[in-house]
Amino acid sequence: MENNVKEISHDVAVSLWKKAMLSVETECERQPEVIMVKGVCIATLGNFSASTGKAKSKKTFNLSAIVAAALCDHPVLCYTASFPENKGNILYVDTEQSTYHCQKVMKRILRLAGLPEDKDCSRLQFLALRKNTPEERLAIIDVAIRNTEHLGLVIIDGVRDLIHDINSPAESSRVISKLMQWTDEYQLHLHTILHQNKSDDNARGHVGTELNNKAETVMQVEKDKADSSVSVVEAVHIRSMDFEPFAFRINDDAMPELVAGYTPSAASVGRPKKEPFDPYREIPAQIHINVLERVFAASPSYDYDGFCHALQDAYLEEGVKINYNKAVSVVTFLRNKRMVLQDDKRKYIANPEAHY
Template sequence: MQESNPKPLGFSISQFLNSFEANPPEDSVIAATSTPSSTPTPTPHIPSEYELRRASRLLELDLAKERVEPYIVDMSKRIPDIEPLISINGSCVCSRGNISAVCGEAKSRKTFLTSALVASAMAIPAPILDNFESVDKNMDIEVLWVDTEQGEQHVRRVVERISTMTGAKAGGALSEPRLTTLALRELDPAERKQVMYDALRLKHYDIIVIDGIADLQRNTNDLEESDALIGELMALSTHTRAHILCVLHTNPGSDKARGHLGSSLQRKAESVIFVHRVGESSVVEPQFCRNEPFERFAFAISAEGIPQLCNLPSESNLENPVVAILRQHFSGAVERMTLTTKCQELLGITQDNARMKIHRLIKQGTLSKDDNNIVRIVES
């Protein structure tokens, strides 16, 4: 007598698993009885080990398909064009759904630059910002400014500056009504993030500024923590369709953003804007741009405390790393050996190399040295 083949699965995987879970084999086997019956009771099918493995594999494939499909680029679907929020000299630097960075050494006027960028996006441009543009002047841009470093008095100055540049104060307003500002200096990193996320639950914003992104984590040199934070911000920008503009420090005498956090942000950012001091001016350069890079420019601070465009310093006057260290760490004057040691530390060079750099700058007339071996910056 020919053996019958195993019964094929006659229903879906989910039905199979549900029915199998609800009716396990040991509970479903009908014991033989002596009671006669005109219609024999059919024996339920008990899946073989092969069928169970096959069903499990098919279920895994279905779940994998569900996870992958939302992220497949479908060229038949139309998606919105890149929507710029801020452009410089006609080049888009900040668009919806992206993150960017403004980097620079301490006191290079990163916050001044960022406030000017934000003001330009709020659709009421001041003449002094004619190279910063909001592409659609009819957009009603809402901005969340998160400050993690400064005390409230200094944060208030930022609000007043932006309100002046947008024209809100001239119109009689106490401050720019489309700007919400959080001063989170007193909180720890986890609390700062929580307050920021709570603010985003309460209202939609088009631009989110994090002035002091390094203060959202405990260790900027922790690779996993840094990557996780940047990943969170990328997801946040995608889901909110906002642009997240981060402000952070560079290493002294360098254009490299500080720590693993800076490296991770530079890799993922739509634009990385580098600002550095040259005398009384601040020079702004496109360090990394996914779109067309803008032309570098310079700005100074007016008597009213407002950023205004100025001429670029000549190439010969661009700040040398040694000069930058002398200015930022020693207010422009220090004993020569102290400067040599600091240059070794911050520039990662030998003592002889540091001495040679200082000697050349003295010989060029960029630095001066008096009889007490005090080195000073020669201001032009």
């Protein structure tokens, strides 16, 4: 059972409360814009972003272009970068590949940036953490960030390997909180990669949901439907204005290059496709909490069908109408969040130690 909530003392809470207070009389500095796509900002200091895509969609090639742009003063693919002088260093963390393949990525970055690929660059630190555990990876990244001067950009390929269970709400929340802590405390930008589900275009697991909700920009890298040798990059979620999608292919030198004159596929005729129902995104947390209080005040336990119908009635009383199929999705969501449990008789009961 997930219940690793750390108790905060009263004195610490008061200190944090005072530090969190904002005032309109105090001027807040705007975070520097550090990475652009065709003139559109996708990354600022103090925030994090992400790339998602299916396996073999060339996400790491696209990532190489982002890092190369941060190392040089010319565009790479459609990326340009402008980091402050005291934020010029880069930390690249790979959690998946062997040291041999990590070194190939490192050489590719240097070549894209116009730097010698047989000599280390003092501004680029590359860590290969495939052999380490999730706890060790987090600790290593934390130490590297704390001890690297003038750090402006951190790359984590990929965030899934910083946790044991990709569907764990507690683990997902902890790792996303860590990304936000690093970026805010050290005023750097962090970009990470997460695979998409095989069955749809959603980022995998609960950590994918957290990424979509908290990231400054989420880009999707996918193979072109008409030509599998071409990868298309587009914004899925972005706080700035959308950028025009662009495409690249891998040339004979195993380097990514722009596909000249690429135009996005025309939108399909008819009504736009509706995204699958997502209880986490579409229903506020307090409503979920109110519904469970209402449902279990009426009865301490339910069978599956009874629980679904009870949820329908309770959400309706909270002003949210859901059909039976959506109630099924809500049950799955509540189980994943461990807000409800099943007893020995497979009846649904409230989790007294649950936290949203």
